[in-house]
Amino acid sequence: xxxxxxxxxxxxxxxxxxxxxxxxxxxxxxxxxxxxxxxxxxxxxxxxxxxxxxxxxxxxxxxxxxxxxxxxxxxxxxxxxxxxxxxxxxxxxxxxxxxxxxxxxxxxxxxxxxxxxxxxxxxxxxxxxxxxxxxxxxxxxxxxxxxxxxxxxxxxxxxxxxxxxxxxxxxxxxxxxxxxxxxxxxxxxxxxxxxxxxxxxxxxxxxxxxxxxxxxxxxxxxxxxxxxxxxxxxxxxxxxxxxxxxxxxxxxxxxxxxxxxxxxxxxxxx
Numbered sequence: 001x002x003x004x005x006x007x008x009x010x011x012x013x014x015x016x017x018x019x020x021x022x023x024x025x026x027x028x029x030x031x032x033x034x035x036x037x038x039x040x041x042x043x044x045x046x047x048x049x050x051x052x053x054x055x056x057x058x059x060x061x062x063x064x065x066x067x068x069x070x071x072x073x074x075x076x077x078x079x080x081x082x083x084x085x086x087x088x089x090x091x092x093x094x095x096x097x098x099x100x101x102x103x104x105x106x107x108x109x110x111x112x113x114x115x116x117x118x119x120x121x122x123x124x125x126x127x128x129x130x131x132x133x134x135x136x137x138x139x140x141x142x143x144x145x146x147x148x149x150x151x152x153x154x155x156x157x158x159x160x161x162x163x164x165x166x167x168x169x170x171x172x173x174x175x176x177x178x179x180x181x182x183x184x185x186x187x188x189x190x191x192x193x194x195x196x197x198x199x200x201x202x203x204x205x206x207x208x209x210x211x212x213x214x215x216x217x218x219x220x221x222x223x224x225x226x227x228x229x230x231x232x233x234x235x236x237x238x239x240x241x242x243x244x245x246x247x248x249x250x251x252x253x254x255x256x257x258x259x260x261x262x263x264x265x266x267x268x269x270x
Contacts, residue, residue, distance in 0.1 A: 033250060040243035047240050058244040068245060071229030075209050078140075078225065082147045082208040083155075083201040089148075090155035090200055091193075094163045112160075113153045120150065124217040131218065138221050146214040151207045155200030162196025163189070195260075202256040209249065 035049040043053030062068055093112055100108050127146050131137040174184040215225045230245050
């Protein structure tokens with residue numbers, strides 16, 4: 001009994017130390033977000049924290065800037081299309097991966113996640129040359145293809161993990177009861193993998209919304225996504241309008257997570 005008490009007493013400082021480390025890590029991660037959100041409400045003329053007073057003026061200026069609003073709309077449109085396409089294709093790829101076995105399965109998984117392993121700059125340059133070959137360089141469609149390519153692995157990993165948790169016996173039971181392949185997919189598999197599907201779509205959208213290097217090289221003539229428009233803005237001005245734009249992006253990400261919680265629940269998604 002005394003040995004157990006001694007062991008617990010030795011573990012207590014370790015647990016406290018880990019607790020403090022986790023708190024410091026969260027502070028380190030959250031501090032930039034808090035500072036940029038706070039700076040977006042300043043009444044001063046520069047990005048600074050703590051803010052000088054309180055004002056909504058920089059949000060008003062953001063929506064009065066045509067270049068920033070156009071960038072926001074383009075990012076939203078490309079992100080939404082990217083999420084839908086990647087969810088659909090990743091779902092098919094994940095189901096195909098379930099029937100592949102042996103060494104081929106490992107190579108298949110590697111191929112599906114390859115855009116995460118190759119530096120984004122190299123992918124962007126290679127894709128730019130490819131789009132020039134097919135006469136689609138510097139077009140919205142070419143930019144869309146780049147975003148889908150870079151966001152696909154996020155959807156695939158999430159959906160593949162969800163599909164692996166579906167017991168094969170459920171498909172066999174469904175087939176034995178006379179259900180067709182489509183009915184089994186729609187009524188059995190899809191509801192079970194919906195949390196992974198939703199998270200894959202959200203991750204794809206957020207990744208697409210924040211892509212910079214791909215967007216920089218593939219952007220259409222006369223068009224910008226929000227990250228590119230924001231970079232151009234900060235090149236000549238250092239006003240809190242940029243902080244307001246960043247805050248809107250943060251709120252958009254939080255909104256995506258809240259949507260997953262509302263539709264399927266974060267507990268099921270993870």
